[in-house]
Amino acid sequence: xxxxxxxIFVYISLALINLFARxxxxxxxxxxxxxxxxxxxIIKSNSKNPKKILVFPKSNGTEDIIESFKNKKSNIIFFxxxxxxxxxxxxxxxxxxxxxxxxxxxxKLQDIKKxxxxxxxxxxTFRYVEYFIQFDGFISFNLFYYAEKYFEEVCKNLNKxxxxxxxxxxxxxxxxxxxxxxxxxxxxxxxxxxxxxxxESQKKILLKSKIAHxxxxxxxxxxxxxxxxxxxxxxxxxxxIVFYLIEYNRYTPISGFKGKNWGRLYNQTLKYLFEFAKNxxxxxxxxxxxxxxxxxGQPNLNPLPQNCRFIDGGSGHSLLKIASAVIxxxxxxxxxxxxxxxxxIIPNFNNENKIYKNILHKIENKKxxxxxxxxxxxxxxxxLDLNYKNKKLSTTDIKTLRYFLGNTNATAGAQIRKxxxxxxxxxxN
Numbered sequence: 001x002x003x004x005x006x007x008i009f010v011y012i013s014l015a016l017i018n019l020f021a022r023x024x025x026x027x028x029x030x031x032x033x034x035x036x037x038x039x040x041x042i043i044k045s046n047s048k049n050p051k052k053i054l055v056f057p058k059s060n061g062t063e064d065i066i067e068s069f070k071n072k073k074s075n076i077i078f079f080x081x082x083x084x085x086x087x088x089x090x091x092x093x094x095x096x097x098x099x100x101x102x103x104x105x106x107x108k109l110q111d112i113k114k115x116x117x118x119x120x121x122x123x124x125t126f127r128y129v130e131y132f133i134q135f136d137g138f139i140s141f142n143l144f145y146y147a148e149k150y151f152e153e154v155c156k157n158l159n160k161x162x163x164x165x166x167x168x169x170x171x172x173x174x175x176x177x178x179x180x181x182x183x184x185x186x187x188x189x190x191x192x193x194x195x196x197x198x199x200e201s202q203k204k205i206l207l208k209s210k211i212a213h214x215x216x217x218x219x220x221x222x223x224x225x226x227x228x229x230x231x232x233x234x235x236x237x238x239x240x241i242v243f244y245l246i247e248y249n250r251y252t253p254i255s256g257f258k259g260k261n262w263g264r265l266y267n268q269t270l271k272y273l274f275e276f277a278k279n280x281x282x283x284x285x286x287x288x289x290x291x292x293x294x295x296x297g298q299p300n301l302n303p304l305p306q307n308c309r310f311i312d313g314g315s316g317h318s319l320l321k322i323a324s325a326v327i328x329x330x331x332x333x334x335x336x337x338x339x340x341x342x343x344x345i346i347p348n349f350n351n352e353n354k355i356y357k358n359i360l361h362k363i364e365n366k367k368x369x370x371x372x373x374x375x376x377x378x379x380x381x382x383x384l385d386l387n388y389k390n391k392k393l394s395t396t397d398i399k400t401l402r403y404f405l406g407n408t409n410a411t412a413g414a415q416i417r418k419x420x421x422x423x424x425x426x427x428x429n
Contacts, residue, residue, distance in 0.1 A: 010084075053076055057081075093118040105187050123154050192216070196220045198220070260356060281306065323337075324384050324386075325384060393408065
């Protein structure tokens, strides 16, 4: 009931933001925004005068901060403002055709005027927000998110630091090739104070695109992966299979590729898994869906075998704790599974890893792939019967994790904590 009331409150707030932004009332917009700012309560400060940072949340990005700062002593406290508030204001100045991540550069005079009006309005709005709560800086999770890209100029006006904890890391070979071109051609250089990235490969891409300069960028690893590495010492208590449902089309605009439909592989995997579920009713199976992609009522998930449960939304890496076996494909959870020492199965029933290697993450350790229904069932049975043992990472897996996560142990959280404390301990902008 509490969540439902909160959603209604946010819905009404967004409607009011839309109204008062359109009639150019930054003062009232600031009041509405201040009512919707929430403190991350799980993070405590050990300072009498902590630095207050406003975060524009994003899936996995907020989890990175929580993983890095919870149960730790710090002089920073964090607040959240839901992303849709800046989206609503953005759409008061631009139409929906401008809502394109990675394509934020404006060249027409009329569009530049709209951008300047948007920046001026946000500057006035957040100056009024200061009457309710004074922030020392702001955090975003993507350099190229359309509604937040111009906020770096707002922060220049406010004389506040804008830090971007850039959340992209797991690129396919095609994305790595195309990204520097897209970044450079369709986006202006970043004016953010500092940018953190997960991996050296992402730093190289940003430098090649000239979006940012060397002194702007810090490589810190993937903080939420610390949880996965700590799981290596924890054995799953029950026989549970977690299937992170395959996205039909994993399309990203930076690849320049229209997307490959993975429906055949997805349906094959579901069919084999459901057959296994019916033949093994004592085994519990969790199907982890992605919000906006998978729904419990969709035909291939309806009806579910009795021992299968569908979970939608939220971060999925917490499910690794209970997993005896994990099924995943072309997702960052593949690397988190390897980090957590959980048994990994990557469906490869149609030789996908060779035919489509340019649009799939490069996984060098071939032991994870299953190429047939027989191999699929055999591996699941083997993994469910194994006694848990904390195995050392192989040389191949260390190489993979370093490349895609940026770290091979639970140290990234400490790195980002050190990084942010340093940025907000000085006054210069």
